[in-house]
Amino acid sequence: MSRLPKIKHVRAFVVKNDGTGANQGGGADYHDQGDGHWIDDHIATPMAKYPEYRQSRRSFGINVLGTLVVEIEADNGVVGFAVTTGGEPAAYIVEKHLARFLEGRDPSEVEKIWDQMYFSTQYYGRKGLVVNAISGVDLALWDLLGRLRQEPVFAMLGGAVRDELTFYATGARPDKAKELGFIGGKMPLHHAPAEGEEGLRKNLAELEAMRNACGDDFWLMFDCWMALDLNYATRLAHEAHKMGLKWIEEALSPDDYWGYQALKKNAPKGMLVTTGEHEATRWGFRMLLEMECCDIIQPDVGWCGGVTELIKISAMADAKGVLMIPHGSSVYSYHFVVTRHNSPFAEFLMMAPGADEVVPMFHPQLIGEPVPVNGKLKVPDAPGFGVELNRDIALHRPYAR
Ligand SMILES: C[C@H](O)[C@H](O)[C@@H](O)[C@@H](O)C(=O)O
Numbered sequence: 001m002s003r004l005p006k007i008k009h010v011r012a013f014v015v016k017n018d019g020t021g022a023n024q025g026g027g028a029d030y031h032d033q034g035d036g037h038w039i040d041d042h043i044a045t046p047m048a049k050y051p052e053y054r055q056s057r058r059s060f061g062i063n064v065l066g067t068l069v070v071e072i073e074a075d076n077g078v079v080g081f082a083v084t085t086g087g088e089p090a091a092y093i094v095e096k097h098l099a100r101f102l103e104g105r106d107p108s109e110v111e112k113i114w115d116q117m118y119f120s121t122q123y124y125g126r127k128g129l130v131v132n133a134i135s136g137v138d139l140a141l142w143d144l145l146g147r148l149r150q151e152p153v154f155a156m157l158g159g160a161v162r163d164e165l166t167f168y169a170t171g172a173r174p175d176k177a178k179e180l181g182f183i184g185g186k187m188p189l190h191h192a193p194a195e196g197e198e199g200l201r202k203n204l205a206e207l208e209a210m211r212n213a214c215g216d217d218f219w220l221m222f223d224c225w226m227a228l229d230l231n232y233a234t235r236l237a238h239e240a241h242k243m244g245l246k247w248i249e250e251a252l253s254p255d256d257y258w259g260y261q262a263l264k265k266n267a268p269k270g271m272l273v274t275t276g277e278h279e280a281t282r283w284g285f286r287m288l289l290e291m292e293c294c295d296i297i298q299p300d301v302g303w304c305g306g307v308t309e310l311i312k313i314s315a316m317a318d319a320k321g322v323l324m325i326p327h328g329s330s331v332y333s334y335h336f337v338v339t340r341h342n343s344p345f346a347e348f349l350m351m352a353p354g355a356d357e358v359v360p361m362f363h364p365q366l367i368g369e370p371v372p373v374n375g376k377l378k379v380p381d382a383p384g385f386g387v388e389l390n391r392d393i394a395l396h397r398p399y400a401r
């Protein structure tokens with residue numbers, strides 16, 4: 001029986017953005033940005049076949065959910081928390097459904113609690129919003145455990161296997177990322193198949209410009225955000241290979257395992273095929289791994305099931321010699337990546353509007369959120385995930401019990 005205090009209360013909050021101060025979007029729902037931000041500037045998506053939804057992903061609702069903040073308070077008053085994407089619907093699931101499996105329980109029962117959260121919601125969950133909510137609770141639980149045990153999460157996961165993390169940067173300016181010391185730059189793809197041959201030419205011209213700006217050795221990647229079909233993705237890969245594209249990311253629908261299997265077979269030798277940020281649970285990643293869909297899996301720890309599930313996902317990938325490089329999720333992935341041999345580098349999402357300076361990924365929600373310096377970061381040796389919630393943000397608890 002653990003000597004830890006019991007879980008007293010689980011609380012789920014959303015962040016009410018009123019456009020002022022700390023409440024101007026961003027945070028865990030990092031796509032919730034204002035006009036003029038690179039992350040919402042004519043980026044190729046599955047909705048690009050509708051011209052009215054081509055310029056801005058906010059126009060079709062990429063930021064409709066907002067941030068979910070989960071707090072878990074123990075009997076002794078210690079509070080663990082985490083942020084992820086989910087907003088009010090996820091808050092409803094946390095308060096009305098998931099909380100019952102935590103309150104009154106021993107916080108060290110992470111496996112049993114995860115199992116109950118997943119299988120009690122399986123009839124309406126399994127992926128997407130419900131697993132985001134489960135992930136948020138799981139991350140907050142690991143944060144609470146770290147605070148109670150006075151240990152960083154990475155220490156509870158087996159300890160660091162390297163002194164510091166090395167990052168590539170995602171953003172529209174790989175040339176700036178190179179200047180800032182990152183090992184590579186992942187560019188958003190701007191033109192989808194609906195824009196035809198001209199769009200393909202524009203995509204390749206952007207790559208060529210960045211290759212010329214960054215030199216031959218700097219990693220350059222395309223992030224295709226589920227926007228392509230197999231033929232377009234295969235053509236793009238072969239043309240981009242001539243300019244040294246290192247990987248083509250999330251080219252197809254997350255459900256098209258067969259398409260990824262074919263893309264990986266047809267891709268040029270030396271081109272990496274990656275995906276996974278919109279996949280969830282060990283079962284989803286088993287499909288990607290056993291069907292040999294990709295060379296790198298990229299789960300988001302705030303969306304795939306949390307740390308407890310990522311342990312299983314990462315081990316499956318390791319056994320198959322597949323790298324596990326999580327989708328950018330700030331401290332929540334850093335604490336995991338630093339402990340895994342098959343996670344030799346990490347993603348940093350450039351959240352400055354011009355993608356030209358390093359700002360905290362989940363700004364303004366996490367006090368003490370570490371950022372890479374010269375493309376590297378030593379994970380702080382502080383309890384839990386080592387950050388505090390910014391109490392200046394306008395928290396709202398829509399389903400208070
Ligand atoms: C840059 C991409 O379009 C997404 O916005 C990004 O969040 C994600 O795909 C990534 O890999 O960082």
Ligand SMILES: [Mg+2]
Pocket residue numbers: 223225249250277327
């Ligand atoms: Mg991506």
